[in-house]
Amino acid sequence: MNRAAVLLITFVSSLSFLIGCQGDANINLDQEKSYILVDNNRSMLTIYAMLRNDGDRSSDELYADFTIKDQLAERLGSDKILYKTDNQGVPERFSIEEGRGFFISESFSIEEDLQDVDVEESIVINVYDEEEEKILEDTMENIKKE
Numbered sequence: 001m002n003r004a005a006v007l008l009i010t011f012v013s014s015l016s017f018l019i020g021c022q023g024d025a026n027i028n029l030d031q032e033k034s035y036i037l038v039d040n041n042r043s044m045l046t047i048y049a050m051l052r053n054d055g056d057r058s059s060d061e062l063y064a065d066f067t068i069k070d071q072l073a074e075r076l077g078s079d080k081i082l083y084k085t086d087n088q089g090v091p092e093r094f095s096i097e098e099g100r101g102f103f104i105s106e107s108f109s110i111e112e113d114l115q116d117v118d119v120e121e122s123i124v125i126n127v128y129d130e131e132e133e134k135i136l137e138d139t140m141e142n143i144k145k146e
Contacts, residue, residue, distance in 0.1 A: 026055035027062070027096065027127055027136050035142035036123060040113040045076070047140065049104040049125050053096035060130045063091035064104055072122040076108050116143050 033050035047066060053059055064083040073079040083104050084092040096102045104125075120143065127136035 024055050025053050025057055025059035025096070025098070027059060028052050028054055029125055029136065029138040029140075030101065031138075031141050033101075034125075034140060035144050036119055036140050037144050037146060038114045038116075038119060039146040040110075041146065043110050044107055045110050045114065045119070046105065046107040047123060047125075049140065051096060051102045051104065051125075051127065051136075053098055053100055053102075055098055058097045059095045061093040061095055062127055062129060062135075063093050064125060064127045065091070066106065067124040067126060069122045069124070072114075072118055075110060075112065075114075075118070081106060081108075116145075119143050 028051070030050040030052045033048075035048050037044075037046040037048065039046070049064075051064070066081045066083070068076055068079050068081060082089070082091045083106060086092070094102055121139055121141075123140040125136065125138055125140060126134055129135050
């Protein structure tokens, strides 16, 4: 085998190895900066969620939704809420650069006053990748009242 062929094979093998070792995006919910705000005076429930990319590369296109559980789903009239949709109901896509965050906020009108027990462990954030695979499912833990 001539020297050029050996160099080409070495280069292609090294490049394939480096591409295979490239890191991944790692999307997490920052529980410290995320919370559910219950404002009974204004009859509003607002979700504030900070998503973080703790991985080695930027994420692909993502979208998010919220699963609403139990009695809270009955009160809000839905058990699934998509984050930011267009007129046809298609969710807005976003990406998160490595080491950065992305803030999501959604508000809902409430008919009756809510107590902490009504909201505890009742809201789950789900994040999906380009292939519609769920890459994050995490329960919102912090509840604040106004």
